[in-house]
Amino acid sequence: MKLYEKAPTPNSLRVSLFIAEKGIEIPRVDVDIRGGENVTDEFKAKSPNGKIPLLELDDETTICESVAICRYIDAAFPTNHHLFGEDALAIGQVEMWNRIVEFQGLYAAFQAFRNITGIYKDRERCVEAWGKESKQRLEEFLPELEKRLTTSPYVAGDKFSVADITAYVLCGFMKNLDLHLDESLPALLAWHRKISERPAFIEASTK
Numbered sequence: 001m002k003l004y005e006k007a008p009t010p011n012s013l014r015v016s017l018f019i020a021e022k023g024i025e026i027p028r029v030d031v032d033i034r035g036g037e038n039v040t041d042e043f044k045a046k047s048p049n050g051k052i053p054l055l056e057l058d059d060e061t062t063i064c065e066s067v068a069i070c071r072y073i074d075a076a077f078p079t080n081h082h083l084f085g086e087d088a089l090a091i092g093q094v095e096m097w098n099r100i101v102e103f104q105g106l107y108a109a110f111q112a113f114r115n116i117t118g119i120y121k122d123r124e125r126c127v128e129a130w131g132k133e134s135k136q137r138l139e140e141f142l143p144e145l146e147k148r149l150t151t152s153p154y155v156a157g158d159k160f161s162v163a164d165i166t167a168y169v170l171c172g173f174m175k176n177l178d179l180h181l182d183e184s185l186p187a188l189l190a191w192h193r194k195i196s197e198r199p200a201f202i203e204a205s206t207k
């Protein structure tokens, strides 16, 4: 098994944090996404979405999409650390919050970054106005996340989950849009400090 990735990118980090939380090791293959390695015919033959991260199994079966990769790892390496929730209610709530943070936060942040900077204009149309709108949507979402963390120790409830990984990656990526965590979002800031101290997060951020 190997994981195609680019270490500092947010979706690679999502999978790296998940792997570290599960306590497993998967060999990595660095992909030069700025140089367009992921849009070559060779890479696209492996990856339906033409992006990283991409997991390749020993029989050359591949899985892209960071959440799908995490789902596979979760099922392939069962442990008592249930990052997608353990019972029916927790599974539903983790899925709900992970999707909320991904769609309203992370996706908005990516759209803002890609469309404002034009970083991938060699491979996609960039619409600056959409980038600015996406940034504004993200700014409107952060108080919602703050509200949630005022009443809940973790994003999806009482236990750490994949939704915390998604929110943590969002908080780190926001600086690319000149948005920073500060005392105006005290619950989010306190949660972020707590999460950053998890051994898996320290391990993944030093790689």
Ligand SMILES: N[C@@H](CCC(=O)N[C@@H](CS)C(=O)NCC(=O)O)C(=O)O
Residues within 6 Å of the ligand: 009, 010, 011, 012, 033, 038, 039, 050, 051, 052, 053, 064, 065, 066, 067, 120, 123
């Ligand atoms: N929805 C996908 C998004 C993957 C994605 O956007 N990956 C970025 C790096 S974080 C990428 O490959 N960028 C290069 C490109 O879009 O050409 C996932 O969750 O894995």
